[in-house]
Amino acid sequence: xxxxxxxxxxxxxxxxxxxxxxxxxxxxxxxxxxxxxxxxxxxxxxxxxxxxxxxxxxxxxxxxxxxxxxxxxxxxxxxxxxxxxxxxxxxxxxxxxxxxxxxxxxxxxxxxxxxxxxxxxxxxxxxxxxxxxxxxxxxxxxxxxxxxxxxxxxxxxxxxxxxx
Amino acid sequence: xxxxxxxxxxxxxxxxxxxxxxxxxxxxxxxxxxxxxxxxxxxxxxxxxxxxxxxxxxxxxxxxxxxxxxxxxxxxxxxxxxxxxxxxxxxxxxxxxxxxxxxxxxxxxxxxxxxxxxxxxxxxxxxxxxxxxxxxxxxxxxxxxxxxxxxxxxxxxxxxxxxxxxxxxxxxxxxxxxxxxxxxxxxxxxxxxxxxxxxxxxxxxxxxxxxxxxxxxxxxxxxxxxxxxxxxxxxxxxxxxxxxxxxxxxxxxxxxxxxxxxxxxxxxxxxxxxxxxxxxxxxxxxxxxxxxxxxxxxxxxxxxxxxxxxxxxxxxxxxxxxxxxxxxxxxxxxxxxxxxxxxxxxxxxxxxxxxxxxxxxxxxxxxxxxxxxxxxxxxxxxxxxxxxxxxxxxxxxxxxxxxxxxxxxxxxxxxxxxxxxxxxxxxxxxxxxxxxxxxxxxxxxxxxxxxxxxxxxxxxxxxxxxxxxxxxxxxxxxxxxxxxxxxxxxxxxxxxxxxxxxxxxxxxxxxxxxxxxxxxxxxxxxxxxxxxxxxxxxxxxxxxxxxxxxxxxxxxxxxxxxxxxxxxxxxxxxxxxxxxxxxxxxxxxxxxxxxxxxxxxxxxxxxxxxxxxxxxxxxxxxxxxxxxxxxxxxxxxxxxxxxxxxxxxxxxxxxxxxxxxxxxxxxxxxxxxxxxxxxxxxxxxxxxxxxxxxxxxxxxxxxxxxxxxxxxxxxxxxxxxxxxxxxxxxxxxxxxxxxxxxxxxxxxxxxxxxxxxxxx
Numbered sequence: 001x002x003x004x005x006x007x008x009x010x011x012x013x014x015x016x017x018x019x020x021x022x023x024x025x026x027x028x029x030x031x032x033x034x035x036x037x038x039x040x041x042x043x044x045x046x047x048x049x050x051x052x053x054x055x056x057x058x059x060x061x062x063x064x065x066x067x068x069x070x071x072x073x074x075x076x077x078x079x080x081x082x083x084x085x086x087x088x089x090x091x092x093x094x095x096x097x098x099x100x101x102x103x104x105x106x107x108x109x110x111x112x113x114x115x116x117x118x119x120x121x122x123x124x125x126x127x128x129x130x131x132x133x134x135x136x137x138x139x140x141x142x143x144x145x146x147x148x149x150x151x152x153x154x155x156x157x158x159x160x161x162x163x164x
Numbered sequence: 165x166x167x168x169x170x171x172x173x174x175x176x177x178x179x180x181x182x183x184x185x186x187x188x189x190x191x192x193x194x195x196x197x198x199x200x201x202x203x204x205x206x207x208x209x210x211x212x213x214x215x216x217x218x219x220x221x222x223x224x225x226x227x228x229x230x231x232x233x234x235x236x237x238x239x240x241x242x243x244x245x246x247x248x249x250x251x252x253x254x255x256x257x258x259x260x261x262x263x264x265x266x267x268x269x270x271x272x273x274x275x276x277x278x279x280x281x282x283x284x285x286x287x288x289x290x291x292x293x294x295x296x297x298x299x300x301x302x303x304x305x306x307x308x309x310x311x312x313x314x315x316x317x318x319x320x321x322x323x324x325x326x327x328x329x330x331x332x333x334x335x336x337x338x339x340x341x342x343x344x345x346x347x348x349x350x351x352x353x354x355x356x357x358x359x360x361x362x363x364x365x366x367x368x369x370x371x372x373x374x375x376x377x378x379x380x381x382x383x384x385x386x387x388x389x390x391x392x393x394x395x396x397x398x399x400x401x402x403x404x405x406x407x408x409x410x411x412x413x414x415x416x417x418x419x420x421x422x423x424x425x426x427x428x429x430x431x432x433x434x435x436x437x438x439x440x441x442x443x444x445x446x447x448x449x450x451x452x453x454x455x456x457x458x459x460x461x462x463x464x465x466x467x468x469x470x471x472x473x474x475x476x477x478x479x480x481x482x483x484x485x486x487x488x489x490x491x492x493x494x495x496x497x498x499x500x501x502x503x504x505x506x507x508x509x510x511x512x513x514x515x516x517x518x519x520x521x522x523x524x525x526x527x528x529x530x531x532x533x534x535x536x537x538x539x540x541x542x543x544x545x546x547x548x549x550x551x552x553x554x555x556x557x558x559x560x561x562x563x564x565x566x567x568x569x570x571x572x573x574x575x576x577x578x579x580x581x582x583x584x585x586x587x588x589x590x591x592x593x594x595x596x597x598x599x600x601x602x603x604x605x606x607x608x609x610x611x612x613x614x615x616x617x618x619x620x621x622x623x624x625x626x627x628x629x630x631x632x633x634x635x636x637x638x639x640x641x642x643x644x645x646x647x648x649x650x651x652x653x654x655x656x657x658x659x660x661x662x663x664x665x666x667x668x669x670x671x672x673x674x675x676x677x678x679x680x681x682x683x684x685x686x687x688x689x690x691x692x693x694x695x696x697x698x699x700x701x702x703x704x705x706x707x708x709x710x711x712x713x714x715x716x717x718x719x720x721x722x723x724x725x726x727x728x729x730x731x732x733x734x735x736x737x738x739x740x741x742x743x744x745x746x747x748x749x750x751x752x753x754x755x756x757x758x759x760x761x762x763x764x765x766x767x768x769x770x771x772x773x774x775x776x777x778x779x780x781x782x783x784x785x786x787x788x789x790x791x792x793x794x795x796x797x798x799x800x801x802x803x804x805x806x807x808x809x810x811x812x813x814x815x816x817x818x819x820x821x822x823x824x825x826x827x828x829x830x831x832x833x834x835x836x837x838x839x840x841x842x843x844x845x846x847x848x849x850x851x852x853x854x855x856x857x858x859x860x861x862x863x864x865x866x867x868x869x870x871x872x873x874x875x876x877x878x879x880x881x882x883x884x885x886x887x888x889x890x891x892x893x894x895x896x897x898x899x900x901x902x903x904x905x906x907x908x909x910x911x912x913x914x915x916x917x918x919x920x921x922x923x924x
Binding site for chain 2: 023025026030042044045046047049050052099100102103104105106107127128131132134135136137138139140141142143144145146147148
């Protein structure tokens with residue numbers, strides 16, 4: 001196989017336009033981490049199971065290890081750094097911290113991305129629904145309870161705000 | 165010698181251009197990447213090795229074999245047996261043979277596959293039973309005994325004799341093993357390592373590179389999970405990264421792929437447990453003979469201490485008058501097993517719980533009643549098989565609270581009724597306690613150091629020998645420092661664990677992080693505070709006793725100084741604002757020869773009730789509710805402690821239900837990724853999960869703020885789920901036969917067990 005084969009891509013990452021030449025076999029999360037220095041997305045299992053590399057591509061949360069950087073050509077990508085900077089995940093970040101919804105923190109950016117998707121799709125403070133939505137993100141430390149607590153709290157606040 | 169015209173410390177570096185100036189450092193930080201070439205067989209020897217194609221591969225910068233190691237090639241932590249790279253003899257599949265350095269991770273991994281290695285393959289020993297038959301051990305068998313066991317068994321009203329297997333467990337820390345080595349001056353090297361044991365990595369890197377320990381610095385800011393898997397197993401990545409960094413004068417990253425991590429690094433020990441037991445007609449034990457055989461893999465690693473801890477926990481919370489425990493350290497051609505949360509304790513404890521269930525089953529009693537009959541109690545029934553007296557006041561309170569809070573009796577009755585009418589779905593419930601000994605059984609490891617600096621702006625810098633793996637150690641010790649000095653927690657900054665800051669540290673393991681490092685930090689604060697008090701009393705012209713410290717600073721009557729004022733004033737008066745603290749756990753000792761002593765400073769206690777729902781047609785099973793009451797002494801940080809309890813229970817649940825290690829007949833690990841090895845996702849956790857800290861229970865021993873260790877003990881609370889599954893299975897033949905359940909209770913194992921009951 002030819003590792004040297006490269007392709008030009010153009011994409012928007014965290015509201016910034018990026019033009020880059022990348023090896024065709026480089027996956028999206030390695031590209032984000034190694035080329036753009038966006039190391040908030042983590043490489044956990046490298047097999048698309050653990051969810052630590054979850055990022056948003058064109059409005060959908062995807063596994064950064066299962067998508068090639070080349071496939072993201074023309075896309076709009078957002079990572080944990082983008083969510084944090086734009087304030088999109090502010091409530092969630094705060095709730096994760098106050099509920100101790102993290103321990104080693106390696107899963108947190110991916111978990112937060114999935115939680116953000118739940119909330120932005122109109123998810124409510126329903127534990128069963130929250131459990132269903134984050135079922136694709138592994139956490140080896142917390143036992144998940146505090147994570148559900150955090151998401152539930154933010155969903156509850158959002159409902160209240162909507163009600164007003 | 166004084167008076168000798170010794171050369172300038174950097175003279176030799178200046179004359180050959182090696183002295184590093186700031187602008188020189190950036191180039192070092194363009195890292196190169198390591199990949200490790202592993203053996204394709206589990207047992208045998210290498211007959212030829214050809215790495216020409218590897219060396220010629222695209223992007224490859226360097227290739228090393230054992231011949232390229234300048235110092236020791238064995239990185240066994242306690243006993244030898246763990247070659248960094250093998251010379252000829254292969255003892256497990258994927259054992260490291262060579263390593264490659266390349267410009268990219270992908271290039272390194274691709275190059276590894278080009279090696280041409282030929283082997284002479286022998287038949288591997290892959291299971292405990294075969295190792296026992298051959299008496300193949302990594303360390304000698306060890307026995308602890310008290311009383312006349314055979315007499316007790318012979319005269320017992322009820323006799324039992326059972327064995328069951330307990331599987332191992334992959335740590336599956338989400339951040340895999342990784343180290344970054346940066347070469348320094350004079351052949352020195354600094355490592356950034358995901359590591360529970362920086363001091364040991366420092367020592368082993370020095371050994372491998374034939375350097376003194378003062379030429380190696382290991383720094384650990386945090387780990388993306390450890391669980392014991394980075395106590396000894398982080399060393400290999402450090403050593404290889406350091407070796408390449410020194411050889412090539414480049415920064416080097418050694419990060420294992422998930423598959424390599426799972427194949428090449430050790431796991432929790434699987435066990436084969438046997439008990440022969442006798443009890444009276446009420447179910448009270450009179451004697452037990454245990455044989456606990458641990459699968460150690462190919463080398464000793466920490467297995468001696470791990471099997472010892474299994475032996476020291478096969479009583480769990482129960483008094484056994486006559487007992488004999490034999491611990492076997494079985495050698496197999498599998499990766500060398502290592503520390504994992506509980507460190508053998510869980511595998512020993514589960515034997516006691518299986519025994520309690522079997523007694524209850526035989527006598528048709530509620531298993532909780534049998535357990536209560538056997539608890540350690542004051543007045544003659546409070547001494548462990550290793551002669552340590554147990555504090556007996558806490559467990560009854562836990563049991564009482566949990567029994568009421570979980571509505572255990574009522575739910576057990578309801579479940580029995582449900583099972584009478586439900587043909588295919590069965591429910592089960594179990595109540596199990598945990599008593600876990602706190603201290604390293606290797607007594608010398610029970611020590612810690614810390615340093616605390618106060619700066620002239622009133623901010624505090626803290627550093628200690630403990631490592632942060634997510635468990636919340638850094639915040640807990642910061643809270644301790646803040647409380648002792650009187651500053652706010654925000655004023656305390658904890659820096660990364662570094663071997664040149666606090667030296668000769670113990671691993672962050674055995675649940676001891678806060679107990680040891682918190683006390684060391686406390687000691688440093690006391691020294692610092694004493695100096696500050698002496699200074700303030702001089703400034704104010706008052707007695708030291710009249711001073712009051714709080715987050716605003718120090719006060720005495722009308723006098724007051726803020727923290728910045730106090731710090732600055734003390735500095736101007738030439739008072740040292742930096743202090744060291746040191747702590748060693750008092751009153752612990754153990755005579756291993758005699759199997760007697762006080763190996764544990766105290767015990768952590770807890771109990772859990774788990775209820776499961778079982779589909780008897782598919783073997784699918786889920787925990788529908790779990791209730792826990794756990795004793796953390798006086799909690800330093802309740803949120804952190806509850807997080808440890810919830811996380812520990814779920815990790816234990818994974819170990820006992822879905823996490824199954826599978827090897828093929830030639831010793832290749834088949835479960836080498838998350839697609840084939842199933843750790844708990846949120847759907848596997850109980851939807852109803854009630855966790856309570858035992859209130860008003862300060863540690864009877866003088867631990868830091870009377871708290872108790874919490875890292876490992878909660879993992880064993882999940883034993884209740886395993887016992888509940890057996891309770892549900894027993895309903896299949898209306899509780900006529902005791903189900904011979906092994907762990908993990910996967911769907912396949914449950915179906916096997918059900919078929920067994922049905923005589924299929």
